[in-house]
Amino acid sequence: MRLPAPPKLDNAVAAPLLALLLTAAAPPLLLSPSPALAAASTSPTSTELSRLSAGLARVDYLLRDWDRLTTVCNGVQDATEAKQVARTIGDQKCSKSPLIVQRYIGASSTLDPLFKADKLMIRAASLVAPEQQEEYSSAVDVYIREQQMSSTMAYTSSWSGSENPNGSVEQIEENLLEAKKEVLETQAALRTIVRLLGLPPAPPIAE
Numbered sequence: 001m002r003l004p005a006p007p008k009l010d011n012a013v014a015a016p017l018l019a020l021l022l023t024a025a026a027p028p029l030l031l032s033p034s035p036a037l038a039a040a041s042t043s044p045t046s047t048e049l050s051r052l053s054a055g056l057a058r059v060d061y062l063l064r065d066w067d068r069l070t071t072v073c074n075g076v077q078d079a080t081e082a083k084q085v086a087r088t089i090g091d092q093k094c095s096k097s098p099l100i101v102q103r104y105i106g107a108s109s110t111l112d113p114l115f116k117a118d119k120l121m122i123r124a125a126s127l128v129a130p131e132q133q134e135e136y137s138s139a140v141d142v143y144i145r146e147q148q149m150s151s152t153m154a155y156t157s158s159w160s161g162s163e164n165p166n167g168s169v170e171q172i173e174e175n176l177l178e179a180k181k182e183v184l185e186t187q188a189a190l191r192t193i194v195r196l197l198g199l200p201p202a203p204p205i206a207e
Contacts, residue, residue: 044123052121052194053202055106055114059187061205062104066180069104072097098157098176105186107151114190118144121193128196136196143189146182153179 062069073094099108106114121140128136157175161167194201 042123043126044120048120049124049197049199050202051113052117052190052197053199055112055117056187056190056194057202057205058104058113059183059190062101063180063183063187070097070100070176071095072100096157096172096176098154098172098179101154101176101179101183102151105147105150105183107147107154114147118147124197132196136193139189139192139196143186143193146185146189150179150182150186153182 071094102108103112106112106117109115118140121143125133125136125140153175157172157179159167160171160175162169
């Protein structure tokens, strides 16, 4: 017994039907977010950005009171700093404490507003006007380099005392002066970054 042949579909009917079947069988398309949405999702919040202004205020404070903050009298900060340069002023025993510099530039504590600030600066690049992008990128590069050099020179100064070969009081002070020069460069770059981001200044640190 022969089965009847299936009915033939007209091309005008078959083509749309085939397209409908193929569309239903195809996997769903994954839509990528637009560049604007992607940038917005990674841009830092105003609270995060306030760390940069707060960090700048701390660097300003360090440089404004450099000698006082890097000198400890009648005691030292910790065992490491106890090995640093010591001299007597009147009845007080005073010592240079270079590692204090690291506390003000984000190189000592995770609680410092400038701790890993370079990552925050990179995320904030999308907030800078297009015509200022080059200036901003250059300032971030300078900040990263000078902040690292400031920390390195402070550490070097802390181990330049007479307890080490070729160390001396003068060597500690010389290396600490080099650290100050690097901090000044760090300050200048950070000021540029804060300006280009249009951030309000943080209140100055009280004496």
